[in-house]
Amino acid sequence: MIKKVLYITGTRADYGLMHDTLKLLNEYECIHLDIAVTGMHLMEEFGYSLDEIKKDNFNLHIVNQTFLKDDNVSMSIFIGNLIVDLTQLMSEIKPDIVLLLGDRGEMLAGAIVASYLQIPVAHIHGGDVSSTVDDSARHAITKLSNIHFAATEKSASRIKQMGENPDNIFVVGAPGLDSIMKSKDNVDKNYLLNKYKINKDFVLILQHPVSLEVDDSAFQIQQTLDAVMSTDYQVILVYPNADAGGRAMIDKINEYDVDAYKNIPHDDFIGLLSLASALIGNSSSGIIESSSFKLPVINIGTRQSGREKAENVIDVDYDSNEILNALGYIESEEYKNKLKTCQNPYGDGKASEKICKILKDIEINVDLLNKKFFELE
Template structure:
């Protein structure tokens, strides 16, 4: 069987990383990179970090509006899929690359498999929510990471026989990267284990100039109590520079990092402030308290369990919540004591399922 695996962003590269070698062993795999993330720091460094082979096709789509980006991806993907004639297209998550891959394959009557199916924030103002819902309803094989995602799919009328509860590939990727981390990296930033917070901001809704100013103002206040390590996404950096947004000296700015370095620094932190869905998962795997800079999340069950904390994006809410957390170490300890059943082995389950049913 020939499988075309489509990816285009950092989260997809990471979450596919333990799966790609297994697919190469068991099938003929065509690896296609759309170019949605197209800089070395956001892309190639992750292939090197994770010891992944080169892609068979790189489409170099780059940036643009959602419609422009998705449309250009579909045009280029159609050419590749017509040439390669795969039996199955494999996509992951909720990006424009995911949507373009699933739509193009479906229109060519190629079967679609979706890794991380069924995740929902129930907020259709988020482009990612629209992407993940559409892709799930186009897919022939839906690999759900947990029971909540499975139930979401059932509730939307997707037949049970299409859904496979396999677990989360990010568990395998995250634990592997943690083992590769060189702890000397802490010294590069003059950091001590669990004495600093990590910050990431990249989502479209958080990087408008006014919203980013509000979030950064919150972080500046928080940094008076705890140092904050901030690997700056390229989109976020451009907004900070163009709007002359100031950060205090207690906020340590860095370029985007490779996966193993970021996982190592995350695993040694006191907590993480993020708007990333992937980092919410990774924080749970590493047992690092995760404070979410969003009003909704597709990983709400971790919030409901008390494992992660949803802060919203208003300055007062962010500052008040973090101040309360920092003033009572027991609150952080309580978050770390919440047990989550996270099992390794999702990539192998996906491959074995495809061997049986695809």
């Protein structure tokens, strides 16, 4: 019997992290994979990454919902409209499992729809904490999910604390590491140096708005750019997410003479991580993927404050002086020694294999759908 799996993607980030898992899942003869594409992928101002997705030849369904304005009201309207459209899509294609990653609104909308249509939800990266309001969405998705793919033992423990069935919680690692472990030693350095016009040591900036700090978004990226632009590093900046505050950040970025990219293909981004002198900002890439490269990371602000972190991560505030001091610290012998021995807490780069096997083998029945609250022993 063929099992139909629907994955929902709303950003270049989630798609890049899931690429290897989706590719492997699509190779299973007993799996039919559909992908719903929405949100940031469909926005020209953020690079229209749908074009990149089409190259992978998956079975795509375009769900034409985007953020109309740069505020929380527009985000809420987007999620509401997406619930309507995803209800129609799932009613038509009738997936056996809905696969979701992380904490974004697209994923929450998908979890709500699947739950009401009595379709099992498999959730990746549940139980993580970032100590921001996004955790509420992540934990809500966990409570709407039936199958849990945790990245770490700590995350699995938190899922258990939420009363989920221990038999349906699987520690698989972070799927974003899979492509890194396969390709990090095969980077085409000359190709990347030429494509991105890199002619000296460079840093990557990847910084997003924070839900409860929307009004400060422009100031926050200004502090980062003021610090980095005062150094001798070449700067490659990737646009922020299309969340409330994102457009204000872009307006501020445009005031600087900096190489800013709306979208960087995932394989290129991995290659740039392997070549960069540092990654600066507040992306989860700096927390989850970076230590596999022994890459210095300057993690700014609150967005990732609750995450498990390796020794390569330096936490600073939204302050140009602190960021500059951190850039100096990464050159110290003390830090370089930490970098040599840092270990990635997010797995071995084999999450895709584990996730796909579980999805292939798991039995969909009343017990899976009829969720009960499991007390901690």
